[in-house]
Amino acid sequence: MICYKNLLIATHKESFIGYVVLSDSGIIKSVNKGKCNIKDALDYSGHILMPSFIDSHTHGGYDFSFNDLKEKNIQDKLNKYLAEIKKEGVGHVFATTVTASYSDIKKIASYFTEKYPKEFLAWYLEGPYISKEKNGAHDENLIKNLSTKEAQFFSEVSKFIPVYLALAPEYSQNKKMLNQYHDQINFALGHSNDNNFDSKYLKDNKYKRVIHFLNAMSGFHQRNKSLVNSVLEDTNRNYLIEIISDLTHVRSQTLNFLYQSFDDSNIVLVSDSLPNKGSKNGIYKLNNLEVEKKDYLFYLKDSSTLAGSGMPYNLILKNFYKATKCSFSELVKFSSYNVAKSLKSKTLGRIKINTKANFVLIDKDFNVKLHYFDGEKAKLD
């Protein structure tokens, strides 16, 4: 039996000083409020316990890319990646691929339809079904509309793993697929220059999430039905809005504005981290493009166009917390619970007794001090 005491325990509903008791095999036996008198309990006064984080938009890190899943013999790189993200407090991810050719996509799909690690909650295809005008770091030559054949293919894949698909709505072919396949495929709105967006697609819940809100989409305007307008003006949101809270993709004051504008059930914080998160500064390949890493950020080579973030997820959370002064319970929603709920999980995003432990213990600077993943204590150094 293991006991951690004097914790600030944060759930999506409340936060309180208390203690948790685990079995030796990593099952949560009890979650308790107040002082703990158990002998040998480990004292973590000043630390916060939260469900372990879900990074639902990440392209990899530590030299591993989800686009690499098309290659054979990537298990070692993947294992290293999965070990490293635990140090960020991330238990689970949406395996997010960038724009690739359909033949490469099919190879990646075969990986998911066979076997994949329990850390993967979904396959998220950010491209190729996006807009050329708002392509960001995606290879323009591979961008296309979603065909019926491909939509049927993703519907098949979704029997193995939930499939999220970025879909720019300004093309009639994409609109047609949206109407036909929104029950099977989880469509994500963004990487789009639509300035005449029909917000009924949001109201009818045909989109399940909005891709990194404010980045790479048609911007707020007094006379256009842009994506930013449509999301800000919607008063009955039943989808998740991704925010990259690295303070560069979105300014600190704008983070707070978004926090004030949206219900806490709608916000999900994502890293959008690129495969070379954790690598040295320099030039790297991102699929067919070259990007330059400068500390926690990536830019398209020789340009000021942001290509993605390289910030660890725990710092993503820290920045949002500091910018908004939100509560730790809200932070649980933004970092795990809302995504878990969207997947109808009854265990993730919670500190639930009689389940295998999935939680992190962070200090006040959001350093991860302890991480239980699926009942096992992760190695943090």
Place this chain on the structure above:
Amino acid sequence: MICYKNLLIATHKESFIGYVVLSDSGIIKSVNKGKCNIKDALDYSGHILMPSFIDSHTHGGYDFSFNDLKEKNIQDKLNKYLAEIKKEGVGHVFATTVTASYSDIKKIASYFTEKYPKEFLAWYLEGPYISKEKNGAHDENLIKNLSTKEAQFFSEVSKFIPVYLALAPEYSQNKKMLNQYHDQINFALGHSNDNNFDSKYLKDNKYKRVIHFLNAMSGFHQRNKSLVNSVLEDTNRNYLIEIISDLTHVRSQTLNFLYQSFDDSNIVLVSDSLPNKGSKNGIYKLNNLEVEKKDYLFYLKDSSTLAGSGMPYNLILKNFYKATKCSFSELVKFSSYNVAKSLKSKTLGRIKINTKANFVLIDKDFNVKLHYFDGEKAKLD
């Protein structure tokens, strides 16, 4: 004695069914809740009584321009204008001039420093101290920064009439004037392309209003300190935000978003009407520029750049009411009370007993059925 009964009486605090009693000389003798048993009371069931409207950003109408005040013998045109705006429910205005040469500005100033009608609450100079990039319908060749000599001049004029001055903050000279003269001159923020705005100018109340919000200013962006960002992100607003609620300058859904985003003490609805409001469609001169009137809108000639509105103020209110479903009490704030309060008036924007009547009676379609201005019943047909 005159009595109007079965009214919906709206004040900035509440709205109720009731009746008002006026003396024969137009003094409000009582404002009452409930049923009225006074013999000969005039029945206005289904009508709304509000303080008469203040259009605090208008360039004129009915062939009269506030820039014409530099000319001699404009009294007839002005009289006609003042009679016409009463039909829109407008009792008082901010006499708003567009960009002009300093010599013309001085001629206009001499009009204000001598005598002006009681309808004029302030002189509002929209230009020439604005940005060339966001000049809208203003003559680019006359745009300049505010000099010390000019600021001193406006300080002198403000002893006769409150002076409001549009000032683009991206120029260091304008910033200097802002810091030195904000106690004497009421600065207005807008017609500016500032993308690195220091929001302390708002927090320190150096700006008293924001010019037609969302129009002609640096737009919302995730990484810039634009004007739209600065206003939306401000959490402690002590200035007024103008909105042109004609459904074209700002879309209906965006109006509702702004209504939801701001406190009702911050919003002021303006017409920004051009001198040819009320004229036939066609080409007109706006100072040195040519503009084309198309129904309620003006465009720069041969372009799609909006140059201003030609919508009567009562329809401006109707549009906002329909877009937002706000209360009539809020509409009182947006159409008179907030501006009156900013001018420290104890009578305007109110239905106050023992004062000369200043109120309108509108039907449910916002047609003005009755208008008392300064105790006198205006002629409406």
